[in-house]
Amino acid sequence: MILSESDIGERIASGNLVITPYSKDSQQPASYDLRSAEDYLLSKGECTLVASMERVELPCDVAATLMCRSSFGRRGVLIGGGFVDPGFRGQLTLCLVNVGPEDITLPAGERVVQIIMHEVKTGAREYEGRYQDSNGAVSCR
Structure with a gap:
């Protein structure tokens, strides 16, 4: 099941989900728009690692x-x-990979990627990988 706007709001209010800094303008009916943490140039033909402005903490479900x-x-x-x-x-x-015909400027705070949250049935274990507690754009480890 995909979490709705009200599901997301209830989880944030209860502390069961963290999206910070949260912006009401980024909240969509069944997703949340993540914003760019800083200014980036998405050069045509290249992959650019962009940090989300938001820190996210997903619960185990x-x-x-x-x-x-x-x-x-x-x-x-x-x-x-x-x-x-x-x-x-x-x-x-x-x-982010720009396969378009021109470079694209991505200013800080621009809504660029949707995060769509799904409920996970019981039995899932918590992520313990090498990108836990990431700060900024993190290249391959």
């Missing part, structure tokens, strides 16, 4: 899928590595 907002997809921006395991904590590194 929530996983997430990352997708480019359609306004960026229409310009040729694709995202790689679009899954977040239950229990992940930290800023998300968004692997």
